[in-house]
Amino acid sequence: MLIVKPHDNNLKLRVISSVFIVSIMLLSTTISSSNPQQIYQGSDPCDSISELQFNATKANQSVSWQTSLGYRLPGSDASAELRQSITENLTEWSFTESSHQRANFTLTNLVGTYSPENTTGQNVIFVAHYDSRYIADRDDNESKRNQPILGANDGASGVAVLIELGRIIPSLQINHDVTLFFTDAEDQGQPYKANTWSYGADAWVSNLTNDYQTNISAYIVIDMIGDIYLDFTRVTSTSDRLWETITPIAAALGMIDGELDCDGNNGQDIYNPDPNDARGVIDDHVAAHNAGIPAINLIDINYGENAPSFGGHWHTQNDTADKVSSQSLNYIGSILEIGLRTSAWTLVNEISNEESVNNTGNINSNSDNSADLDDVAKSDLIGYLAIIIVSTVLLLILIADISLKR
Template sequence: MQMILKHTTAGLALVASLLFFSCNSKKSDNTSTISTNKATKITTPVFNGDSAYNYVARQVAFGPRVPNTPEHEACANYLAGELKRFGADVIVQEADVVAFDNTMLKAKNIIGQFNPEKNNRILLFAHWDTRPFADYDKDASKHNTPIDGANDGGSGVGVLLEIARQIGKAGHHLGIDIIFFDAEDYGQPNHLDLPYKEDTWCLGSQYWGKNPHKPNYTARYGILLDMVGAKNALFYKELYSLEFAPELVNRVWNTASDLGYGQYFAYDQGGMITDDHVYVYQLTNIPCIDIIQHDPSSPTSFGSFWHTHEDNMDNIDKNTLKAVGQTVLEVIYSEK
C-alpha cells in the first residue's frame, strides 16, 4: 500500500497534518453480540482472537510470501485449503502480472465464496503476499531482503480466516466473498533511485478488478483489512474510504465504539492510502473502505516496523485482532 497526497519522484508523500482527539476506551467482554431488525434476530458469532493470532503465525512460519518463491506457493495451498475446510467454494485465480522492474510475477488471488448462488453479496478482502524489500529498515544492507510481513499481510488474512471459520459454523443469510489478493506489496521500492511509475502496487486486485471471478460481479460493499494486528494500533478514517463509502465508514466506526473497541477506531481522519480498495472501487464501482493502521508519530505513518525486518510476530496482539474481527463480524451479521 502507498500513502499519497500527491505523486513525487521521492517516493511516498505523507499527509502533513492530523487532528488528535480522545477515543472511546470502554472494555469489551467476550460474549456474542445480538443484532435485531423487525423481521428476525441474528446472533453474531464470537470472534476468537487466539485463533486469528495462530492463523497469522502459521503464515509467518512459511517465511516471506513473495511471488515466484516456494514459500509463496506453499502458503497459497494452505490458505485455499483452510477456506475449503471452513465450507467455502474456493477459486484460485492465477495471473501473470508485471512488476515495476518488469519481473513477471506468478500471482494467485485466492477467493472463498460462501453461498455462491446468492446475488446479494458482501466482499471482504486483504492481501496475503509480503514485501520483497525491507526498504525502510535501519540497516541498509537488508534493504533488498524480504520481510516476514506479520502485520503487513499476515494480520488481515488471519482475521479473515477466523471470520471465514465463524461463517462456516454459523452460516450467513447473504453471500459472502473473502478474497486474498496477491502481489499487493511488490510496489516500487523507496530505497532505489528510480523514476516514479504509476500503479506498481496492488497488482493482484488490479487484475481481479479487470477479470472478476464471476462476470459482472458486484457486492453491496467491500471492506479491506490491512495491517490490523499491531499492539495498540489506531485505525483512522482513511480519506479514500470516506470518498468511496462514507456511510459504511461511519457504520463500522460506530459499531466498534458500541462494542467497546473505540480505543482502536479513532474518529479522526487519516491519510489517502493507495491500497487494494482503490482499485476494487475504480474497476468495479463497489463501495469500499480500508481499515488500516495509521501512526501519526511515525515518519511513514504506518509504524516504525513497516517494511522492515521488525514486522514480525513480536508486534502482533490478539486484542487488536479481536477488536477488528468482532467489529467486522457485527457489521456483516447486522445486514438485513
C-alpha cells in the first residue's frame, strides 16, 4: 500500500488530471482527422439543366395507363400487370420481387437495380408506392367511402416518374448504383393507426443486410407529386442533410420563391425549404429513417386548388388522371435527374480545406485535392506525435515521483 501526503496528492492529482485531459483531447483530434465525416458532393445544377432528358409527356401517359388498369390493390391482377410492364420495359435493369404476408393480404415489393461497370458501390434509391388505396375514406360522398380509388396522384404519379427515370438513367453516365423501389401496401392503412401503413417499405427495411444498408447514400421517396397545383414542404422523420441537397436544385428549376433560377428569374412558390415548416407525414420514408438510412420524402399533401393539408382530392374518388399535370411531374423528374447528373447524392469524405468539394465529380482529379489529402495525412502525424510527447511527459512525472520518494 502506498501512503502519500494529502498536499502532495492534491497537486499531483491536478497535474496528472490536466495531462490526462490534454491527451484525451489530442487523441480525439487524431481520431476525428483519421475518420473524416462524409458529405454530399454535388455540383452546380445550372451546368446540366440544358441536358435534361426526363420526358414528362411519357410520364403523364403512364399515369393514365396505370389508372386504366383499375385498382392496384395488393394481390390483384392489376397490380401484377403493372409490375410485369415495369420489368418488361426497363430492360437494362435487374429486378427482384419479394412477397410478404401482412394483415389480410400478400404484398409484393418490386426492386430494380442499375449498376454501371464503373460503380463506386454507393446506392441512390428512389422509392414510390405502386398500390392504390382500397377505400375513398375522405370522400365527401358517404356512399363512395367504402370503394377503392384510382390513385392517379396517390400512387401512379410517383411510379410514372420512376419508370421514366428508369428509361433515361442508363444513358446518364453515372458512377454509382441506382435502385428503383416500387413499394406495395403503402396505402392500405387504417385512419389513425400508424403501424398499418407502409407495410412494403417496412418489410424491405427489416430484411436489409448490413453491407447493403451501408452502401445506401440516399433514399428518396416521391409520393403525390403530380398535382396540377404542386406545392410541398419538408416532412418530419427525414434527413436534414439530404434536404439540403434538394434546395439548390429546386432553386435552379425556379421552384423556390425568393431564389433566382438559372435564367436569373425569381422562382415560384412550389417548394418551401424552411425546416421549421416541416409537416408530419407517415409514409415509406419512416422505416428507412428509423433504421438510420438518410431518407427524405417529396410529397404534396395539399392535393387540388387551395386544398388544405390532407384535404382536397386526397383519398377520394376524385384522385383521377385529369388532376395530374405533366408540368408537375416534370419538376420532380427534373429534380431527380439533375441530382444524378450533379452527383448530389454521392458521399465524399469531408476535408477541412474549403476547396475539397469541387465541381468535377472526382475528388482525386486535380492537384488541389491531392494537397488536401496530404493535409489530412499531416494532421494524423501531428496527432500521433502529440500522443508520444504526452506519454513521455507522463512517464517523466512518474519517474520524478519515484525519485522523490527514495
